[in-house]
Amino acid sequence: MTESQGRLAENILYFARALRAAGIPVGPGSVLDALAAVQTAGVGTREDFYWTLHAVFVKRHEHSVLFDQAFRIFFRKRAYIEKLIASMMPQAPGQQPQAPKPGAQRVQEALFAGLKELEQKKSEVEIDARLTVSDREVLQKKDFAQMSAAEIAAAKQAIARLRLPLDEIRTRRLAPNRRGHLIDIRRTLRASMKAGGAVIDLKYLGPKSKAPPIVALLDISGSMSQYTRLFLHFLHAVTDARKRVHTFLFGTRLTNVTRALREKDPDEALAACSAHVADWSGGTRIATSLHVFNRQWARRVLGQGAVVLLITDGLERDGEDTLAFEIDRLHRSARRLIWLNPLLRFEGFEAKAKGVKAMLPHVDELRPIHNLESMIELVRALSAMSAKGYDPKTMMRKVA
């Protein structure tokens, strides 16, 4: 009996390792919990055993599928486990797939096209870091698409240095505040107690404010390829400065890269992003991607007054009927929807493309984002609520 229990403990330990390799975060505490749970429930039927382990190891709905596969394969034949890890986790550390997928190659190219070149020009970059004032001005206004590798490196550093002012919304939570409007009776009483109850020194409470969540939807299709890399750097800087930032990439399908962008080092974060995405520099299906976002994510990430940054050129391949519907849906579930369009840099940009026409009536703000200056302006705009100068209605009037 004890021997079989020993074997069971061992099996659970190995199974936990397999789960970890498959991408479910399982700590040593969970293994002990699992043992306790199995001892409590007893190993009756296979189904009970399954749900007992499920109760302890799975902490997210998404992990249920992984758990299911792992369980089936592991408890059928142990030898399958290496195959399992290899098949479920192509990006597992130290487990390189034999031949990189064509998508991965594209990702690599798209992300690190300038990297080798950049390394060679390292000395140049160091000089760039000490740019003169006029150089800096040039850099601020230069279009990202026309930058050299060295200039891109300098721009990246500038992005990393961006000061992000806290865009704040009032929450319903209260905090001690001298100019507050509510009397904090608890503190007042304690303070007056010190004086023996003779003097009552009123203390106040005021509403606490807090940075709202930011949700970024970044178009990574071919037409945006010159910009995506720097935008990702920008989003990484924003993620680093704020706690609640969710980032999604879309080309032909939607990918959530929020966790990848939480890596501290920007290059590691971007590498992690590239590992997740299969549709780099391909076509754009804005409506389909927004539809997936609206259905699967909107209710989970758009709570608590979120600001949505939609970064796309609006050149859509899908039918524009559904696009108008989806963007309207998105607009109604977000507190503020800002459309960042790099094409807006052209003086004569007009809302002629069908996709652009469909999207314009449903956004709160339309801004250019093609150089450092516009990026800095965006950061500033995030802290103010007005859309001065960037109201999409002016653009619509121009067309009409």
Place this chain on the structure above:
Amino acid sequence: MTGKPVPTSIDSTLDLLAKAGYIADRSLATVLFLALRMGRPLFLEGEAGVGKTEIAKVLSATLGRRLIRLQCYEGLDVAAAVYEWNYAAQMISIRLGEAEGTSDRERLEHDVFSERYLIKRPLLQALEPHPEGPPVLLIDEIDRTDEAFEAFLLEVLADFQVTIPELGTVKAAHAPIVVVTSNRTREVHDALKRRCLYHWVGYPNAERELVILRAKLPGIAKKLSEQVVAFVQGLRKEDLFKSPGVAETLDWAGALTELDVVALDPATVSDTLGVLLKYQDDIARMDGTKVKKLLDEVKSELRAAE
């Protein structure tokens, strides 16, 4: 103890729930049984209207324990969730002390910040001893509150204790049965989930939904109940913004019985669709022809099964 002891096996857990009219599947019974036996909080996540809150209510009813409910909302703070001082009574006490000429400040402070002046809110109530055994603590819709409150809950759920600066630490002699629910309008932090046993409550399959429907509405006609369940199951496969939950199925079946409907027809379905679907987009999507098509499919399926 007047309350019943917790069940001793997964089967008895299933029976216990069934006795109170809650038809659970075996996975839910397993995780519930483990939570009860191991004294761990149970974290239930799932779409609205699949019966998450109901579990806590059924537990409290069948085990004969008190149900203490903490409904979360944005801005929920310690004063509303744990405790608050009764300031008015404190003020009067201070004034009385003055009138009597009590000059001992230490004593006055000690008297005023004693348990007599403490208003206990749900979390503190749950930690107190109860004659019928540890209560059921329901922390409902935790995703509505903010991260700060979640962090505070960590202490409560890990050690079942809270600290009141003026009084000291209150620790539960017996851990309450904790059920935490979330609609997933935002992700709850992993640290909190780690302390709980997690379960995703999904939509039931047709067979189980039929049993639930008949348990909740015993008077419903056999044919109508079958059609209702099959139609709702079909509706869940449609591309909708919000699929109808079990609560909506029950509401709809109830509405149809009130209207004396014995079998579904397209017109009745279209007229009562607002009971099932709560978004205008979804109702617009399910127009007359679509409803008719789905209904025909449902009817032919049921005929084939007979």
